[in-house]
Amino acid sequence: MFSLTAEYALRAMACLALAPGRLVPTPNLAGQTKVPPNYLAKVLQLLAAADLITGRRGVGGGYKLARPAGEITLLEVIRAVTQVERIRACPLGLPTHGTNLCPLHRKVDEAAAAVIELYGRTTLADLLADPNRPRPLCEVPGAPTMSATLTVDGTAAKPAVRR
Amino acid sequence: MFSLTAEYALRAMACLALAPGRLVPTPNLAGQTKVPPNYLAKVLQLLAAADLITGRRGVGGGYKLARPAGEITLLEVIRAVTQVERIRACPLGLPTHGTNLCPLHRKVDEAAAAVIELYGRTTLADLLADPNRPRPLCEVPGAPTMSATLTVDGTAAKPAVRR
Numbered sequence: 001m002f003s004l005t006a007e008y009a010l011r012a013m014a015c016l017a018l019a020p021g022r023l024v025p026t027p028n029l030a031g032q033t034k035v036p037p038n039y040l041a042k043v044l045q046l047l048a049a050a051d052l053i054t055g056r057r058g059v060g061g062g063y064k065l066a067r068p069a070g071e072i073t074l075l076e077v078i079r080a081v082t083q084v085e086r087i088r089a090c091p092l093g094l095p096t097h098g099t100n101l102c103p104l105h106r107k108v109d110e111a112a113a114a115v116i117e118l119y120g121r122t123t124l125a126d127l128l129a130d131p132n133r134p135r136p137l138c139e140v141p142g143a144p145t146m147s148a149t150l151t152v153d154g155t156a157a158k159p160a161v162r163r
Numbered sequence: 164m165f166s167l168t169a170e171y172a173l174r175a176m177a178c179l180a181l182a183p184g185r186l187v188p189t190p191n192l193a194g195q196t197k198v199p200p201n202y203l204a205k206v207l208q209l210l211a212a213a214d215l216i217t218g219r220r221g222v223g224g225g226y227k228l229a230r231p232a233g234e235i236t237l238l239e240v241i242r243a244v245t246q247v248e249r250i251r252a253c254p255l256g257l258p259t260h261g262t263n264l265c266p267l268h269r270k271v272d273e274a275a276a277a278v279i280e281l282y283g284r285t286t287l288a289d290l291l292a293d294p295n296r297p298r299p300l301c302e303v304p305g306a307p308t309m310s311a312t313l314t315v316d317g318t319a320a321k322p323a324v325r326r
Contacts (some may be wrong), residue, residue, distance in 0.1 A: 010267055034255050051223070092300065094297070096306040098309025099309060101288065102296055102297045102300075103292075104173055104177050111165075111278045115274045118274050118277065119270070126266065127265070127266040127267045127270070129266075134263060134264075136265040136267040140259035140260070141207075143259040144256065146262060163177065
């Protein structure tokens, strides 16, 4: 629903949150997030420009979070790479509308507000805190592989037990 | 937040909902929606392909809604031009995740679900039904022009009384 860039940015940040304090080399980041390396490089530039990550070049280099995972919201990550804004005034610039939005733009604004609120109250640390769910980007050790195939009625096909 | 294409599609559909049963010529549509004509032509193609509008070429031609405004949701309009989907399985294709989403993708799915629910329960007719709000795309006749400028603290500047 959001841009692919936002999805990739979230993956990169989740990956770095899994390695607190350590510099993760870019090839490792690309491998674990499954983001094409050139695309990832651009995403990392944007995240660094937004002061969400810091990087070091050369041997032993890589990236790490610039602040603790509990202090970075998903909204900040998404805003570093794409535009997520409330609608404050008529996008058509109609003078008799101004900030008194018509029902269409009020609805679009309502959707933006809902998403902003949801992502704004979730930090990177929250993504790693649920013991009942798989960790982002990480295979579940020893788990049966869950089929990603859906049956024709939309339900998940039964898990294949492959260890 | 959504693509610009979705915003333009919503404007086009609102415009046609304002003229029920009549064919609106494409130049009129472009003028009222303030969508660049080439962009609008592509949007209209997608809306027609989704059977939301019907068109007729030539003199006296134009577009109109294919179904009553009360039967077309904003979600259908957006889905005609851009992808809006729940996340049904791990986007990384991790076999041990499958449909058991990690917290990151559960959150992204939650955002998609919220937006889908909101747009899915709003029809084009709903956009025209509120007597207390400006009609989409239309100047309010006789109203003072509302400043679209925000003051530095984010509140709206006072309306300029221009009639």
